[in-house]
Each structure stands twice: as structure tokens, then as C-alpha cells.
Amino acid sequence: MCGIIGATSSRGVGKILVNGLKKMEYRGYDSAGLVLNQDEAVFQLRTLGKVSNLEELMTKERPKANSGIAHTRWATHGVPSETNAHPHGSNGNIYIVHNGIIENHDELRERLVNEGYEIQSQTDSELIAHLIHFNKEKGKTTLDALIETTKELDGAYSIAVIDTEEKGKIFAAKQKSPLLVGKGIEENFIASDPLAIAGLAESFYLLEDGDFAEITKDEIKIVGSNGEALSREETIIDTSVKEASKDGYKHFMEKEIYEQPQAITNAIEGRTADGEVLDNIFGLGSSEAFKGVKRIQFVACGTSLHAAKTARKWFEELCETPCYIDFASEYRYRNPLVEDDTLFVCISQSGETADTMAALNYAKDEKYLGIVTICNVPTSTMARESDWKIFTNAGPEIGVASTKAFTTQLAALLLLACSISKSKNLNKDKRADAINDLLNTPSLVKESFGLKRHIDEIVEKIADKKNALYLGRGVYFSIAQEGALKFKEITYIHAEAYPAGELKHGPLALVDEMTPVVALAPEDELVEKLLSNLEEVKSRGGTLYIFGNATSKIKIEKGKFMNMPKCGYYNAPIVYTIPLQILAYEVACSIGTDLDQPRNLAKSVTVE
Numbered sequence: 025m026c027g028i029i030g031a032t033s034s035r036g037v038g039k040i041l042v043n044g045l046k047k048m049e050y051r052g053y054d055s056a057g058l059v060l061n062q063d064e065a066v067f068q069l070r071t072l073g074k075v076s077n078l079e080e081l082m083t084k085e086r087p088k089a090n091s092g093i094a095h096t097r098w099a100t101h102g103v104p105s106e107t108n109a110h111p112h113g114s115n116g117n118i119y120i121v122h123n124g125i126i127e128n129h130d131e132l133r134e135r136l137v138n139e140g141y142e143i144q145s146q147t148d149s150e151l152i153a154h155l156i157h158f159n160k161e162k163g164k165t166t167l168d169a170l171i172e173t174t175k176e177l178d179g180a181y182s183i184a185v186i187d188t189e190e191k192g193k194i195f196a197a198k199q200k201s202p203l204l205v206g207k208g209i210e211e212n213f214i215a216s217d218p219l220a221i222a223g224l225a226e227s228f229y230l231l232e233d234g235d236f237a238e239i240t241k242d243e244i245k246i247v248g249s250n251g252e253a254l255s256r257e258e259t260i261i262d263t264s265v266k267e268a269s270k271d272g273y274k275h276f277m278e279k280e281i282y283e284q285p286q287a288i289t290n291a292i293e294g295r296t297a298d299g300e301v302l303d304n305i306f307g308l309g310s311s312e313a314f315k316g317v318k319r320i321q322f323v324a325c326g327t328s329l330h331a332a333k334t335a336r337k338w339f340e341e342l343c344e345t346p347c348y349i350d351f352a353s354e355y356r357y358r359n360p361l362v363e364d365d366t367l368f369v370c371i372s373q374s375g376e377t378a379d380t381m382a383a384l385n386y387a388k389d390e391k392y393l394g395i396v397t398i399c400n401v402p403t404s405t406m407a408r409e410s411d412w413k414i415f416t417n418a419g420p421e422i423g424v425a426s427t428k429a430f431t432t433q434l435a436a437l438l439l440l441a442c443s444i445s446k447s448k449n450l451n452k453d454k455r456a457d458a459i460n461d462l463l464n465t466p467s468l469v470k471e472s473f474g475l476k477r478h479i480d481e482i483v484e485k486i487a488d489k490k491n492a493l494y495l496g497r498g499v500y501f502s503i504a505q506e507g508a509l510k511f512k513e514i515t516y517i518h519a520e521a522y523p524a525g526e527l528k529h530g531p532l533a534l535v536d537e538m539t540p541v542v543a544l545a546p547e548d549e550l551v552e553k554l555l556s557n558l559e560e561v562k563s564r565g566g567t568l569y570i571f572g573n574a575t576s577k578i579k580i581e582k583g584k585f586m587n588m589p590k591c592g593y594y595n596a597p598i599v600y601t602i603p604l605q606i607l608a609y610e611v612a613c614s615i616g617t618d619l620d621q622p623r624n625l626a627k628s629v630t631v632e
């Protein structure tokens with residue numbers, strides 16, 4: 025992961041770099057650093073922890089310089105430390121920042137040590153700086169030395185380079201990690217995310233894999249691996265999104281939970297009319313192409329994968345289409361057998377997740393009917409690389425733990441199921457029910473916020489436990505999985521989800537008075553079976569926290585029953601997600617974790 029930024033200007037760039045890093049902290053936040061260059065002088069600062077630590081040091085030191093590069097890190101090779109923080113230097117004149125992973129780092133390290141380089145850090149990234157230096161020593165220009173260096177790198181990278189001997193210049197390379205060039209007035213930039221240079225760059229060049237750039241404050245040169253000039257389209261990106269603010273909430277995650285009625289409204293708006301889904305909402309030609317869909321292959325990671333698992337039933341029922349679902353990180357390694365007329369669907373909040381992107385690239389060479397992306401970031405690589413797409417319109421999600429991204433993905437997936445069902449002319453009545461439920465979702469989500477006062481009563485009883493079990497049946501098992509993921513990532517308490525019927529096959533051994541068991545008991549065809557499973561928990565002394573409908577007949581001596589709003593068949597899974605988010609959030613608040621930026625995680629996972 026990591027976020028990189030570079031700036032060259034006629035004014036000082038220190039503040040620009042630090043502000044840019046702050047906007048990219050979602051990409052990693054275990055250490056940060058920068059290098060500033062003025063004439064031949066360099067100023068390097070690296071700090072452990074968040075960008076605010078770097079900022080504090082900057083205000084003390086107040087360095088002035090017209091060009092520089094900076095980095096916020098999510099450790100892959102080497103522990104988070106000042107030494108492992110970027111930028112990394114070679115010979116006091118080449119400095120680099122890197123996002124990605126260099127897979128052949130062992131062999132490169134050995135070679136560079138044999139060449140006499142003293143390697144300071146445990147990172148794969150430092151090797152890039154030495155290799156550039158090594159290649160430059162052979163008489164190459166800095167740009168050619170960078171191009172030569174990348175020929176020796178296996179893996180993914182976006183790299184920015186400062187050479188103190190090349191006044192006011194920044195060099196960059198991109199391969200499988202996001203990078204763009206921003207054009208300003210008497211200043212130019214490179215960054216992993218356009219938001220990092222929002223308000224500074226007037227237009228952007230989205231670099232493609234294999235592109236290199238050399239920028240000064242007045243000129244942007246983009247070349248290919250033979251040094252040939254390339255023309256990349258100059259694009260305007262709307263970076264005018266409201267500056268991320270908590271609007272009075274304690275955390276971004278809390279704000280994002282309570283924003284969900286509006287976020288879901290935005291995801292649906294303009295996509296249905298008169299109880300029917302509109303044509304081509306996935307892009308021109310999509311409705312025609314969907315007529316031929318016989319199978320669907322989903323790939324995604326984490327929360328986005330849970331969205332696919334939840335939605336499978338909708339596709340089977342509304343489109344009569346079998347679905348395959350893979351962890352994006354596993355998909356291409358199982359040499360999937362692709363049958364004719366299979367639609368490939370990627371789900372991703374960021375649209376940049378490396379595993380999902382790699383699966384998409386793999387799918388391009390297979391005989392899929394086409395590739396659909398469901399994502400929240402219109403400028404993302406996945407959106408650009410797909411045949412058809414839909415944006416979830418959830419607005420920026422800053423909290424590392426996904427909340428509104430998940431529920432809006434479910435809304436978009438239901439729209440996709442309806443679109444395919446309409447194209448195939450199947451199940452008109454069920455589709456009308458689905459759309460009706462979808463339109464009712466925002467108000468039901470709002471109603472479910474009322475559960476908070478009941479959740480508040482159980483928070484302290486859960487916050488001191490070491491393990492929790494989450495149970496559900498049918499699609500509610502996928503919602504339980506999402507609830508357990510949310511819970512563990514921000515509370516650091518181990519939580520595991522099981523289909524309730526699976527308990528007796530092993531996990532029941534975990535149930536004792538110290539294990540809270542959270543269960544989802546909607547009024548559906550499986551509720552009686554679920555209630556029997558929960559009786560098994562009761563008889564083993566387990567404490568049950570049940571979200572269900574009051575009609576679900578279970579008497580709880582230990583624990584609590586929390587009554588859910590009466591939902592429709594299609595929107596109930598979305599609504600049942602909400603109390604699980606609130607539970608995770610409130611328990612994490614009571615423990616006092618850093619819940620917008622939980623330990624060891626990052627929002628956008630751009631390494632494999």
C-alpha cells in the first residue's frame with residue numbers, strides 16, 4: 025500500500041507534501057517521511073507513526089525547498105521504524121519513495137551488497153535507490169537509470185525519485201500501483217491519489233503501466249521504456265469533494281454508519297423508475313449484453329467479498345443464474361475453468377485493491393462475456409479497466425473499516441441482479457418486489473439506528489471478552505461474517521462467524537459463559553432451525569445477543585433480544601448489517617482503540 029506524493033514548484037513544497045500525505049493516510053499510517061531538495065541541498069525527515077508526527081517536526085524545522093517527495097507507509101518488508109520509513113537514499117543524492125512490493129528483493133539485495141552498497145533498512149524499496157545510483161554511475165541520465173532499474177524489478181511499484189544533481193526535477197515510474205501526474209500553475213505534482221493534490225492540480229495525466237515521467241515546475245514529460253515520448257490524455261478529475269470532516273461525530277466510522285440512509289439513496293437514485301430498473305445503468309450496451317449471461321463469477325476481498333456472498337441468492341432467484349465467488353487473492357491461482365457466457369464481476373470500494381485488480385487482469389485474457397466493476401471511486405483503475413461499471417456513490421469512506429461502502433455495494437448488486445433479470449426477461453414480479461424493497465431501504469436503515477440504545481446496554485458485557493461467535497443462516501451467515509470482521513478489526517477481540525447449523529460440528533466446544541454469541545434471527549424460512557441451534561448454545565451456558573423479530577420465539581435468560589424493524593425479503597440483509605456495525609463501533613469505543621485507523625491495517629490495499 026502506502027501513499028506517495030511529489031511536488032516541484034516555484035514556491036516552497038514542504039506543507040503541500042505533508043497535507044497531501046494526510047489525505048492519503050488511508051493508504052497506510054505506520055510511518056511517514058519526506059525529502060526536500062533546494063539546489064544541491066537535501067533535507068530528509070522520517071518519523072514513526074502517523075503523518076501528524078512528521079508535521080510536528082516540520083513546524084519545528086521549517087525547511088524551505090522548491091521540490092520534494094514524501095511517503096506514508098504500510099509496512100510490508102521490515103517493521104514500522106524510522107529506518108524503514110521512506111524516502112530511502114543512495115549516496116546522498118538519489119532519493120526514492122515507493123508503493124508496491126519488489127518480489128525479487130533477496131536476489132537484488134545480494135547483488136547490491138556484492139557491489140559494495142551498504143543497505144540501511146530491511147525494506148525492498150531501498151534497493152531501488154541503490155539500483156538507480158548504480159545505473160547512473162554507468163553514465164546514464166537519471167531518467168534512463170530509472171528505466172534501466174525497473175527492468176530488473178519483479179513486482180508492483182509506483183516510484184518517485186529526486187536526484188539532487190537534477191535541480192527541480194522529479195522522476196516517476198508506474199507498474200501495477202496507482203500513480204498520476206497533476207498539472208498546476210508554475211508547479212506540477214505526482215501522487216497515488218488525485219485527492220492528495222486536490223485544489224493544486226488543474227488537470228491530471230493518469231499514468232499507465234510501463235510509463236515513466238520527468239517533471240519540472242514548467243514541464244511534464246511522459247515516456248515509455250525505450251525513452252519514446254508518449255501522449256496521455258489530459259483529464260479533469262472532480263476533486264472538489266467536501267473536505268473530509270467528522271461533522272461533530274467522534275469518528276469517521278461513526279459518521280459513515282449514520283450516513284447510510286443518504287448513501288444508499290445516492291446508490292439507487294436515477295437508476296430505477298416506475299418499479300423497474302432502468303436500461304444500461306451499467307453503461308452503454310450492458311442491457312443487451314446481459315441477455316446472454318448464463319453464469320456469474322464474483323471476485324472481491326474482505327467486506328466486498330461478503331457483499332458478493334450475500335447477493336448470490338438474489339442472482340440465483342432473480343436471474344436464475346449460478347454464481348461462483350472467489351477470494352480475489354486466490355482466484356487466478358486455481359486456474360479457473362471459465363465456461364461460456366460467464367460474466368465477471370469485481371466488487372471494490374476503492375477500485376484499486378491489488379488482489380482484485382490482478383484477478384481482473386487475469387480475467388481479461390479469459391473468455392468471459394465481459395467485466396463489470398462495482399466500486400465507489402470513479403477515477404479508479406478498476407473502473408477504467410472494465411467493460412461496464414456502476415458507482416456506489418457512497419461518498420468518500422475514510423474509516424478503515426468499511427460500513428457505507430458495504431451497504432451501498434449490496435444496493436448496487438441488487439440493481440445488477442435486477443438488470444440481468446430484466447435483460448433475460450425473467451421474474452418480473454420478484455424484480456418489482458426487489459426494487460420496492462430497495463427503495464424502502466434508507467428509511468428502514470434509519471429506523472434500525474433506534475437499536476443503539478439496546479446495544480449500549482450490552483457493550484460493557486462484551487468489551488472485556490476474548491472471543492465472540494457470530495451466527496446466522498442463509499444470507500445472514502454472510503452478514504454474520506461481515507459483523508464478525510467489523511468487530512475483530514476495530515475491537516481487536518477475536519470473532520468468528522458460523523452458519524448456525526455448523527455449530528454442533530465443532531465450534532460448540534468454544535461456547536462457555538465467557539463467549540458472547542451474537543445471532544441474526546430474521547423471520548424467514550430458516551428461523552425455526554436457527555432457534556433450535558440457539559437452544560444448543562443456551563444449554564451450554566452461552567450468552568445470546570439476538571437481533572431478530574419479536575415473533576421469533578426464544579426465551580433468553582442470559583443475554584438480550586433486540587427487536588429489528590420489519591423488513592422486506594430483499595432489504596433485510598442490508599438492514600441487519602447496521603446493528604452489527606453499531607455493536608462493533610460501540611465496543612471499540614469502550615475499549616478505546618484507534619478505530620478509524622486500527623492497528624496493522626490500511627484502507628486501500630494496493631499490494632498483493
Ligand code: F6R
Pocket residue numbers: 325326327328329371372373374375376377380424425426427509510513627628629
Ligand atoms: C474491512 C475492509 C476490507 C476491504 C478490503 C477490500 O472493513 O474494509 O476488508 O473491504 O480490503 O477493499 P476494496 O473494497 O477497496 O477492494
